Amino acid sequence: MEIGLLHPGAMGAAVGAVLTAGGARTSWVSTGRGPATRRRAEDAGLTEVPDLAALAGCEVIVSVCPPAAAVDVARSVAATGFAGVYLDANAISPRHAEEIAGLLGRATVADGGIVGPPPRAAGTSRLYLSGPAAAVAPLERLFAGTPLRPVVLAGPVGRASALKLAFAAYNKLTYALAAQSHALAERHGVGGELRELAADVLPDTPLGAPEGIASAGRRAWRWEGEMAEIAAACADSGLSPALLAAAQELFGRWRDHRDGDVAVPELLQALVSRPE
Template sequence: MTPVIGILSPGSMGSAIGASLRSGGVRAVTTVAGRSERSARFAADAGLELAEDVDALVRAADLILSVVPPSSARQVAQDLNASFARVGRRPLVADLNATSPATVAEIGSSLELIDGTISGPPPRPDGETRIYLSGPRAEMLASVEAPGIRWIVVGPEVGSASAVKMCTASVYKGMSALLAHAFLTAEHHGVAAHVLADVQQLTPEALRQPIQAATKAWRFIGEMEQIAQTQKDAGLTPALFDAIRDVYTELASSAWGERNPEDVPATLDLSALKDLHPR
């Protein structure tokens, strides 16, 4: 039987996952209680069924997906445990957040947990967003039809999927931070056009990449801390991603950091850099 799936929370990513699940015939439920108008709009656009609050969501769902900023992952787990106690049932939880293996193990100590991580943009019908899964119940979620999502089971251990995310995110988000610093430094020296032309041979989206990242920089700060911890736990220096966390802290204070990803225009030129400077 296809499970009823609850989603916390219905932001850009969570709502898009919900829409993919609905396309696969799944009953997808969320709640917008306490959420922003933007999140409520995403949920409505995705056609998600709305529950009155978290307790109502827990009553309805067989499986709950946690899709929140890394800094909120522990709090969501605590809120779910409190709701489980009030409602008297304990649905399975899939933590799809960008957290370290150590953090997800901590969260899993009080929940029946699927470890999961998302790689790629919010899913869409013509795309293939990858969601890595691990843990004893991972196959249960991987069997759910969701057009636009490719479920990839890493293994039976909680923490393995999160390890994948910490490594891939270190490359993708590390590159965006490097590009931001390179372009701002180049602008200072009056050579930004030459640097952009050169770097575009490596990645055609070289200018868009740091601009888009800046609009989500507030969310990435906690993720960089999780990456630094993961690398430290592997016996490596955390200094690299401690520094990249600082880059995202600065980008979050820029004019682009106050905007949303959908605010980035289809075409960009070097004038966009003026709004990338930290304030």
């Protein structure tokens, strides 16, 4: 099977490695991508192609990109005349998932939501799928038996995205709340006491294990956009987007720490400093 992958970031490259391990020839577009992306693509066994037009003949294109870019990526793919199965596996609102399905009029579009870390071991990550059977069924077969376990949801495009965002809202807000709490405690000289209290009472949470905040800080550049998508989904559903907008602003203060080594005290200090 010929598959196109857009684009091999940390999650995308891991998905690509799953596909190549299953025997699929999986290609990525190198134009405009940096050396870090190239290293990830090579490690995943992906095949380099120069531009999107080279993917037009693929049977499947999988989009795993920052949420804010998902619609533009789909629009660019549509311009190539792609007519295969398109999997949008991004953390986007149901409304944007529906918009993407409309953009790709010649393709058959499946809505996907990846829950869990980059899929490298069985039992850690799920790919929720919704949409027309003509798109969902071949994707379910493609990922069956891999570390990225497919789970089919009955219903149209948008349902997988809704589940992904509902889960992400709780999961990622816990890191925002933990960071805010630790920053407040540090500001008043009781950081050590909060760490001791939380480790004793809530040991298996980001509050009780604040070292996880460092990992959140490295991914905040992506989570910032994801919060915007969840806020939009809440507004579309008649729910208040205010909590998600606040988390978006918090994660925005960490965007400069993308993929780097950063200590928790530095991240906490960024929360009490004025944003640029």
